Amino acid sequence: MTAECIKISEMSRHVGQEVTIQGWLYNSRAGGKVQFLIIRDGSGMCQGILEKKEGAEELFQEVKHLGQESSLRVQGMVREEPRSVGGYELALSDVQIVHKTQDYPITPKSHGIDFVMKNRHLHLRSRRQWALARIRHTVVEAIRNFFNSHGFTLVDTPIFAPAVGEDEQTLFNLDYFGEDVALSQTGQLYLEAAAMSLGRVYCFGPTFRAEKSKTRRHLTEFWMVEPEIAYIDLDGLLEVAEQFVYSVVQAVLKDRQVELEILERDVRVLQKIKPPFVRLSYTEAVELLHSDKVKLFLEGQLQQKQEQVKQLEDHITQWTGEQEVSKKQWQKDKLSQQIQQAREDINELQEQINNIPHHMELAAGFRWGKDLGGSDETIISQLHEQPVFVHRYPKQAKAFYMKPDPLEDRVVLNFDCLAPEGYGEVIGGSMRQDDYDALLARIKKEGYEVENYEWYLDLRRYGSAPHGGFGLGVERTVAWLAGIKHIRETIAFPRMMGKIYP
């Protein structure tokens, strides 16, 4: 191994040169006199070609029996090769085996989610998970870049927090030297204090919710970025939020093309994202949910999905017939895979079909005053190509710190941002109550101990100013941009209800 050590991502700059690559065996195909080794090194994948040469038969045999995910150093000549992954390949002159792996559990074939999550520590090496990790990285980077370049100062807020604030059922309680304390579910109250010092601030860290939710958009531990701005109004906040989301979308489109392609993301829908986003008041949203438009939309969706199921069933019948008459084994395999996939799709569709009447009922029977449900959000976001800001929710459904609208006291100056394509809420934010008397009255009304909020009330005693902010969930944003169904794949080691291994 005398040649220069490079990363696979740099291969295009080393055509015609002898180089060394250090990585892992992703997959291999062995012939009698030639082997194709797919090697990954973290920066990408490439194909190595090993030919059987006189005097090197032993190495050839040894490499032939290497298990998937064996670690190795290889040396070879870089050449262009359109048939190879990434467009380049390595004509190997030497292979140094660093570690021989036997029986790697995650094969290149399909696996169930339970199996894969129990092997999450290995699952991270898979192509799809690699792509998601890199998209997440870019999302995080874009978040930091946006705030850092718009005059915000980072303030880290505590993770141990007094068990006060919102609904205590949603908090993880723990014993803090004999005192009842909870893991933080927002840094917002502390951030409000910091905003009165620094003007524009943000915090970015893990946050914890003990909600007993088992859905594709919930984790018990997730990452949230929360900006807080002094001297702003609701319209100003919406403008910051849409510029912010736009900048994150652009960064992913620009820097993660390869990864989006691996995930088969339809980037055209992301390319359309552009301010101004849709603005819809809560009251307008309720009217929309009651409208014929929604009814027709759901009926159309129902019909469409039923037709899809019928089509898939026809395909299955057809494929089953073809399977019986086909002679080649690979044809049978291909057909049975198609059939299996179709069955899974049918199950998914069937479940959606079963849910639609329920969602229709929920939408049609929605009463002004409740918080929007998950299905309601999905419907609203599916009706728009741009993200939707739903603003001015009923006061009764929202947290004590939100500022009521001076023009309509029954609603507060808040907003949620719903991502398109049914991804739902990625941002929640509001203007904060900055009037001392009103805040104190609300704290008392909620039955909270005023004593616990003295410091928070101080912010309204001394130099109170209009301010507001919002929080964006990183995992939901990554799932939306990557176009994946479940947020558990957007974080390396997801924490869900009843899941803590590995």
Next chain:
RNA sequence: UCCCCGAUAGCUCAAUCGGUAGAGCGAGCGGCUGUUAACCGCUAGGUCGUAGGUUCGAACCCUACUCGGGGAGCCA
């Protein structure tokens, strides 16, 4: 907390009406100089989630439980 679905080989899934448990992948051995989830031949691999019940006979029917998936509520 509630509703729906599921559990069969290491993995992904079949098994018609209740009648001898099957395939592919993976593993092992052999063959093949250009493969793209390579292919071809052979070999090994099972207490059908657990406990009970119905039956001449249960992977299949019934009951309970465990675990998993999805959804409602709640939420970013």
